[in-house]
Amino acid sequence: MVVSETDPLLVAGNVPVDVAIEWATDINVLCLHDLKHGANYADFCDGSVSPCPTDPCSISEANPNGSGSCLTNQALVQEKPVVCQVCHYSPALDLAQLGPLAGEPGTIPNGRNQVAHQSNSRVMHNHHGQFTDLFPPMDSPVQDGNGGISNQAVRLSQLEDTCYQCHPGTNVQCLRGAMFDGGMLCNDCHGDMQQVGADFTQGVSPQNPGAFKLGLGNYYDPANSDQPRVPWANEPGCGSCHTGDYFDNLAGGQNVITNIADSMGNDDDIRLRQSWRTGDPAAKPIVPTNTRFAENSIPASFDGTPNPGAGTSSAGADNPKLYRVSTGHGGVFCEGCHGATHAEFDSDAPSLNNHDVAAIQLQGHTGTIIECSTCHGNAMNNRNTLDGPHGMHPVGDNTEFADGGHEDLAEDDLQACQACHGPGDRESSQAVGTVLSVAKADRDFRDLEDGGLVSKGTPIGCRTCHD
Ligand code: HEC
Ligand code: HEC
Ligand code: HEC
Ligand code: HEC
Numbered sequence: 347m348v349v350s351e352t353d354p355l356l357v358a359g360n361v362p363v364d365v366a367i368e369w370a371t372d373i374n375v376l377c378l379h380d381l382k383h384g385a386n387y388a389d390f391c392d393g394s395v396s397p398c399p400t401d402p403c404s405i406s407e408a409n410p411n412g413s414g415s416c417l418t419n420q421a422l423v424q425e426k427p428v429v430c431q432v433c434h435y436s437p438a439l440d441l442a443q444l445g446p447l448a449g450e451p452g453t454i455p456n457g458r459n460q461v462a463h464q465s466n467s468r469v470m471h472n473h474h475g476q477f478t479d480l481f482p483p484m485d486s487p488v489q490d491g492n493g494g495i496s497n498q499a500v501r502l503s504q505l506e507d508t509c510y511q512c513h514p515g516t517n518v519q520c521l522r523g524a525m526f527d528g529g530m531l532c533n534d535c536h537g538d539m540q541q542v543g544a545d546f547t548q549g550v551s552p553q554n555p556g557a558f559k560l561g562l563g564n565y566y567d568p569a570n571s572d573q574p575r576v577p578w579a580n581e582p583g584c585g586s587c588h589t590g591d592y593f594d595n596l597a598g599g600q601n602v603i604t605n606i607a608d609s610m611g612n613d614d615d616i617r618l619r620q621s622w623r624t625g626d627p628a629a630k631p632i633v634p635t636n637t638r639f640a641e642n643s644i645p646a647s648f649d650g651t652p653n654p655g656a657g658t659s660s661a662g663a664d665n666p667k668l669y670r671v672s673t674g675h676g677g678v679f680c681e682g683c684h685g686a687t688h689a690e691f692d693s694d695a696p697s698l699n700n701h702d703v704a705a706i707q708l709q710g711h712t713g714t715i716i717e718c719s720t721c722h723g724n725a726m727n728n729r730n731t732l733d734g735p736h737g738m739h740p741v742g743d744n745t746e747f748a749d750g751g752h753e754d755l756a757e758d759d760l761q762a763c764q765a766c767h768g769p770g771d772r773e774s775s776q777a778v779g780t781v782l783s784v785a786k787a788d789r790d791f792r793d794l795e796d797g798g799l800v801s802k803g804t805p806i807g808c809r810t811c812h813d
């Protein structure tokens with residue numbers, strides 16, 4: 347079907363042409379799907395019979411709406427909405443987390459027919475990813491050593507031709523946070539189309555119903571290559587790249603991409619810029635051993651049923667939870683201090699001023715919520731502690747901690763400071779700070795020892811004040 351003057355929506359004359367084109371495109375998708383796969387449609391099939399009983403759809407030029415089983419017929423003749431996930435399972439629409447089901451309307455599966463089909467994520471990503479002339483391979487970053495990515499223009503155009511064909515998008519900028527500013531794109535965290543599509547439903551078909559690859563071992567175990575991913579449940583984490591601190595991190599290890607310098611040009615060598623190991627066809631997220639900046643672990647008591655903890659042990663125990671459900675300092679959600687996935691504070695793009703409103707209202711400047719006063723009022727101004735978020739101390743130029751209150755902590759356990767501030771002590775010329783100790787706002791240390799003005803984004807070392 348093509349848009350023409352016979353298009354009923356255009357004839358009705360009350361929708362913009364773009365809407366009519368989108369509608370016609372939807373119908374084209376259904377026609378093509380019927381034409382290619384209609385002969386293979388299965389009747390409600392719970393996997394107990396193999397191959398599944400057929401419920402074929404036939405469609406042709408002479409019968410453009412097809413027979414009753416055809417998706418085109420359902421949309422245009424029966425005027426029923428076509429929901430792809432009825433046949434192609436999606437965990438996102440399976441709120442009770444029952445897994446793929448099949449059965450008549452009125453029964454628990456309520457008309458779903460998912461046991462004989464690959465998941466929606468897999469058909470979308472794996473199938474389309476095969477056509478590399480349409481959806482090109484996505485390149486890894488090439489770092490120039492000063493914090494720039496020399497092939498970023500090529501990577502952005504590949505993004506346009508792949509993920510942004512379906513996900514929002516260049517105009518809406520759903521991907522706009524701290525990592526986007528640092529030059530990271532979808533594939534650096536999720537892998538490319540076929541890696542996203544490498545899920546547990548590969549091999550399932552009406553001829554092979556129920557052949558889900560589950561229970562084959564721990565997906566996150568790097569030594570176990572057998573268990574494919576589960577869409578929506580197995581996603582990368584902050585901890586996959588922020589793999590630790592100055593003393594203990596995965597940078598420089600095998601098959602990882604180490605961030606050489608941050609976008610301000612500061613030496614990094616602590617953080618990774620790809621969340622999975624190069625060469626891994628499944629793009630499994632790296633799970634760090636140093637969890638200072640990582641998501642929470644799933645407790646053994648969580649058994650995944652509506653009544654967790656009933657004496658059973660979770661098969662997923664110790665695996666990372668999703669970012670969006672993880673909590674950090676004081677039980678505050680990670681998102682409470684960092685913002686939502688894909689839109690982590692802060693964003694550099696001037697066109698995205700709204701992005702930073704929450705952070706500015708809370709603490710007076712953009713970026714991660716770091717000012718203790720946001721939640722503690724003045725209570726931290728005279729406290730000398732490393733019990734803040736991720737082991738932080740009170741911050742700012744007006745605290746007792748900055749005014750020498752750190753003496754005892756630094757003398758008792760210098761390594762606790764070096765984890766973020768890097769090598770050296772107050773007498774060492776090495777003590778220039780790391781990317782984990784950059785000032786998150788302009789600071790004025792002129793009243794503190796040999797300190798001066800420090801602008802946002804500059805690493806703070808002991809040398810900053812003990813010159
Ligand atoms: C009535 C069940 C049903 C519905 C509804 C359905 N599909 Fe399918 N789909 C199938 C079957 C059957 C196949 C062929 C799979 C096979 O033979 O293993 C298929 C295959 C596909 C494939 C190709 C997968 C491959 O690897 O070859 C894509 C892509 C796809 N469907 C997308 C969609 C989209 C998009 C929608 C919603 C507009 C949708 N499907 C709705 C049953 C369905
Ligand atoms: C052809 C359209 C299409 C393209 C291209 C596409 N996606 Fe998707 N994506 C979808 C659809 C549709 C869903 C919802 C799947 C569902 O219903 O579960 C989805 C869901 C997802 C999800 C969540 C489900 C999961 O598997 O965890 C991720 C992550 C994702 N896409 C990443 C990507 C990335 C990364 C790219 C580019 C490499 C990409 N997508 C390209 C259509 C697409
Ligand atoms: C810096 C890493 C990173 C980048 C870059 C990234 N993602 Fe994600 N994405 C994540 C994380 C982490 C999650 C899991 C979020 C959660 O906890 O729910 C996720 C989840 C998703 C989901 C599932 C829905 C959700 O929000 O949970 C989709 C869809 C998705 N990403 C698509 C994309 C697309 C498309 C791109 C590129 C435009 C992209 N992502 C770029 C890290 C990233
Ligand atoms: C693909 C690897 C990767 C993932 C996944 C990732 N990051 Fe990052 N992140 C980096 C790198 C590399 C930088 C340094 C960026 C630069 O060069 O400026 C960074 C920078 C940051 C910064 C500092 C930004 C600033 O302006 O000071 C914050 C905060 C941050 N990440 C938080 C997160 C959070 C929260 C998550 C999880 C939702 C996350 N990151 C996931 C790699 C990653």
Ligand code: HEC
Nearest residue numbers: 584588639640641672673674675678679680683716735782
């Ligand atoms: C109370 C606020 C708060 C909460 C809650 C919080 N963080 Fe942070 N986070 C911070 C601050 C402040 C920093 C800056 C520390 C630094 O630069 O050394 C930071 C830094 C980070 C970084 C980036 C480190 C870098 O390389 O610049 C990551 C990643 C991160 N946090 C992840 C998380 C995750 C995951 C959670 C939840 C499990 C979480 N945070 C909860 C305040 C918070």
Ligand code: HEC
Nearest residue numbers: 676678715716717718720721726731733734738739740741
């Ligand atoms: C987003 C809000 C938030 C921010 C920002 C925040 N905290 Fe907290 N903090 C909490 C909450 C909530 C608790 C738990 C209070 C309780 O259990 O009664 C807590 C508890 C504490 C405690 C233990 C309780 C106490 O009073 O001794 C310390 C120490 C602490 N925070 C230090 C810090 C430091 C240092 C910073 C700044 C680097 C900071 N916090 C930033 C919310 C925050």
Ligand code: HEC
Nearest residue numbers: 736737738741742748752755756763766783784785786787
């Ligand atoms: C979790 C990471 C982390 C640890 C551990 C840490 N620092 Fe910091 N430090 C930072 C960050 C980030 C800043 C910059 C904060 C800002 O100004 O925005 C900073 C800044 C400072 C400042 C300047 C005051 C200020 O708020 O900017 C002093 C002084 C300091 N650190 C001393 C220490 C000493 C001494 C230790 C050990 C007892 C230590 N730090 C441990 C991350 C850390």
Ligand code: HEC
Nearest residue numbers: 748749750753756763767772791794795797807808810811
């Ligand atoms: C923001 C400025 C600032 C930074 C950064 C800073 N200090 Fe200090 N430090 C001070 C001030 C001010 C004093 C108090 C000096 C006095 O009482 O005469 C002090 C005192 C000390 C003392 C007590 C001995 C002395 O020289 O008076 C030690 C030990 C110390 N700092 C260690 C460190 C270490 C280790 C770091 C780096 C992790 C560090 N400081 C970073 C400002 C700073």
